[in-house]
Amino acid sequence: MSAKMPEMTYQSNPEIGQPYTRNEMACHDLSIRVRDLNLWYGKSQALKGLNIDLFQKNVTALIGPSGCGKSTFLRCLNRMNDLIPSVRIEGLVEMDGRDVNASKMDEVALRRRVGMVFQKPNPFPKSIYENIAYAPRMHDLVSRKADQDELVEKALRDAGLWNEVKDKLQEPGTSLSGGQQQRLCIARAIAVQPDVILMDEPTSALDPISTATIEDLMDKLKEKFTIVTVTHNMQQAARVADYTAFFHLGEIIEYNDTKVMFSTPAQKKTEDYISGRYG
Amino acid sequence: MSDSFDQISQQLKRRHRKSARLKYFSMGALGLAAMFLLIFFADMLNKGLPAFKQAMVNVEVNYSEEASRSGRAAIDRDLSSIVSRSVVRVIPLEMRNDPSLLGTTQTRWVLASAEVDQYLKGNRARRLDADDMARIDSLVASGQIEMRFNSGFFSRGDSKMAELAGIMSAVVGTVMTMIVTLAIAFPIGVMTAIYLEEFAPDNRLTQLIEININNLAAIPSILFGLLGLAIFINFFGVPRSSPLVGGMTLALMTLPVIIISTRTALRSVPESIRHAAFGVGCSRWQVVKDHVLPLAMPGIMTGSIIGLAQAMGETAPLIIVGMVAFIPDVTASFTEAATVMPAQVFTWSGEPDRAFVEKTAGGILVLLAVLISLNASAVLLRKKFERRW
Numbered sequence: 001m002s003a004k005m006p007e008m009t010y011q012s013n014p015e016i017g018q019p020y021t022r023n024e025m026a027c028h029d030l031s032i033r034v035r036d037l038n039l040w041y042g043k044s045q046a047l048k049g050l051n052i053d054l055f056q057k058n059v060t061a062l063i064g065p066s067g068c069g070k071s072t073f074l075r076c077l078n079r080m081n082d083l084i085p086s087v088r089i090e091g092l093v094e095m096d097g098r099d100v101n102a103s104k105m106d107e108v109a110l111r112r113r114v115g116m117v118f119q120k121p122n123p124f125p126k127s128i129y130e131n132i133a134y135a136p137r138m139h140d141l142v143s144r145k146a147d148q149d150e151l152v153e154k155a156l157r158d159a160g161l162w163n164e165v166k167d168k169l170q171e172p173g174t175s176l177s178g179g180q181q182q183r184l185c186i187a188r189a190i191a192v193q194p195d196v197i198l199m200d201e202p203t204s205a206l207d208p209i210s211t212a213t214i215e216d217l218m219d220k221l222k223e224k225f226t227i228v229t230v231t232h233n234m235q236q237a238a239r240v241a242d243y244t245a246f247f248h249l250g251e252i253i254e255y256n257d258t259k260v261m262f263s264t265p266a267q268k269k270t271e272d273y274i275s276g277r278y279g
Numbered sequence: 280m281s282d283s284f285d286q287i288s289q290q291l292k293r294r295h296r297k298s299a300r301l302k303y304f305s306m307g308a309l310g311l312a313a314m315f316l317l318i319f320f321a322d323m324l325n326k327g328l329p330a331f332k333q334a335m336v337n338v339e340v341n342y343s344e345e346a347s348r349s350g351r352a353a354i355d356r357d358l359s360s361i362v363s364r365s366v367v368r369v370i371p372l373e374m375r376n377d378p379s380l381l382g383t384t385q386t387r388w389v390l391a392s393a394e395v396d397q398y399l400k401g402n403r404a405r406r407l408d409a410d411d412m413a414r415i416d417s418l419v420a421s422g423q424i425e426m427r428f429n430s431g432f433f434s435r436g437d438s439k440m441a442e443l444a445g446i447m448s449a450v451v452g453t454v455m456t457m458i459v460t461l462a463i464a465f466p467i468g469v470m471t472a473i474y475l476e477e478f479a480p481d482n483r484l485t486q487l488i489e490i491n492i493n494n495l496a497a498i499p500s501i502l503f504g505l506l507g508l509a510i511f512i513n514f515f516g517v518p519r520s521s522p523l524v525g526g527m528t529l530a531l532m533t534l535p536v537i538i539i540s541t542r543t544a545l546r547s548v549p550e551s552i553r554h555a556a557f558g559v560g561c562s563r564w565q566v567v568k569d570h571v572l573p574l575a576m577p578g579i580m581t582g583s584i585i586g587l588a589q590a591m592g593e594t595a596p597l598i599i600v601g602m603v604a605f606i607p608d609v610t611a612s613f614t615e616a617a618t619v620m621p622a623q624v625f626t627w628s629g630e631p632d633r634a635f636v637e638k639t640a641g642g643i644l645v646l647l648a649v650l651i652s653l654n655a656s657a658v659l660l661r662k663k664f665e666r667r668w
Binding site: 078080083085108109111112115116117118120122123124125134135138139185188189192 | 555559569574
């Protein structure tokens with residue numbers, strides 16, 4: 001692999017929640033700290049004692065076989081699991097020194113700082129303009145029409161969609177192609193200026209060209225945002241992620257710098273999974 | 280060894296015959312239903328359309344001193360069996376409103392009696408003797424009696440005189456009752472559905488409420504009438520026979536229809552839209568108000584209009600709260616006595632006079648026209664506001 005490889009030393013006993021190996025190129029300011037996170041759906045436990053530190057302005061990929069809890073974990077970060085009545089959560093998810101699961105934490109405030117992009121593009125059945133402008137207006141980020149126009153343009157530019165839609169902002173968002181819809185959803189998420197963007201298999205419903213566009217976009221977006229993405233596609237994780245966490249049966253088996261994880265995995269299970277022996 | 284094609288088709292023959300038989304049975308059922316509908320409409324039109332025509336007589340009206348006391352004196356005594364008895368009341372009323380008429384004589388068209396009307400429409404008129412008939416025939420020949428469009432049927436209230444009876448007061452009563460029904464049932468029904476569908480936890484209590492709402496939709500409507508009588512009239516003292524109490528009673532009946540259709544409409548909004556809205560930081564109420572409700576609105580409207588149409592055709596509960604009443608004048612307020620269209624039809628159907636048969640059918644035609652246009656507007660609303668996602 002890269003020439004830097006020998007400098008990265010495998011730590012046999014890393015600090016709890018830290019990746020085994022640090023990527024020297026990446027930013028290491030803490031964004032979200034997770035400690036002893038357990039989650040139950042009714043009686044069955046879906047997440048078992050998770051510890052992980054997610055770093056700002058990095059892309060962290062969550063990989064693992066189906067049903068391993070990676071999407072469930074992702075939804076813990078903006079409390080989307082609150083919508084499921086039977087869910088019970090224990091443990092700490094900390095952002096900015098605040099426990100996001102605390103009763104004092106307003107989930108609306110949390111979701112304003114932690115945006116989300118879903119597996120299937122789900123633009124609102126409103127105009128392209130309204131898709132972007134709705135949330136900032138709701139959160140009182142803009143008051144004047146001119147500010148709103150500016151914000152819509154900026155969000156669409158950041159999502160790499162502006163040139164394709166600038167002449168048809170009043171057309172319904174659902175009239176776009178699948179890949180464009182997904183970028184519209186990304187633009188919608190970044191329009192409220194969040195710190196973190198969660199992506200739940202954002203490209204699994206898209207064709208390879210749209211997927212490549214979204215991957216390039218993630219690379220650009222990480223200059224401003226912390227991105228946590230769930231993916232089934234290991235090549236994608238290898239391409240876009242700075243860090244990768246491997247989930248198996250509700251546990252994090254390995255959390256490491258992506259390059260190291262894919263070249264020299266520390267655990268046998270990780271190696272089996274990424275070499276395609278199961279999953 | 281496997282069967283040859285011939286062997287297989289041999290076995291299939293029976294199955295094909297069976298499915299063909301079933302197809303013909305279903306087509307026959309549909310044909311039968313269509314035929315009944317056709318017969319019903321043809322019969323209604325045949326009986327009801329004559330109600331929109333009315334015989335008028337051109338007579339000399341003498342506005343004398345005596346006529347201001349009894350209208351009958353204003354018209355030639357020979358014609359008294361031909362002209363409607365309504366002149367007794369109408370002419371003195373005219374003279375009171377316009378005193379300058381006193382002492383003048385005018386030739387004008389007045390209503391013919393129901394007997395004349397029926398005779399000219401080819402029905403039996405028992406009270407007319409041979410002389411009358413001969414006189415009528417000669418008046419028709421000289422153009423003094425004409426069949427004209429019966430505008431009075433749409434502008435007057437009920438009357439014991441068939442030629443004077445109109446459906447206006449019933450139409451106004453229906454409109455007022457429906458306003459009350461909609462004003463009560465729509466907000467309560469939609470809010471209830473939103474709470475149950477979007478906010479309420481799924482537990483024993485909400486399941487119990489759900490079952491009861493579904494049962495409510497299947498309760499015989501006359502029981503709602505009894506409830507209205509016992510609670511609204513006897514306990515709360517709402518004036519009986521009024522559009523207010525009728526509307527409240529029908530609202531109880533319409534409520535489950537609106538709740539159920541609203542819940543179905545809310546449930547048909549894809550979950551991904553809710554997730555998207557929660558994802559950008561909407562509160563639960565904002566999710567409902569800005570995203571779910573606009574998408575569910577066509578379904579809610581359609582359900583409400585269907586519920587309203589159902590309530591509009593309802594008679595039984597209104598009998599109990601006293602809305603089957605004789606209302607000659609158009610109701611002016613929500614607390615006055617009123618009647619509704621189906622109740623008016625019911626009243627007319629009980630009248631002994633031959634002339635009321637066509638009134639009954641005419642009333643049904645008006646009611647049908649209103650119901651069909653309501654249902655059509657439901658379909659149009661659905662088409663207009665339907666959005667794709």
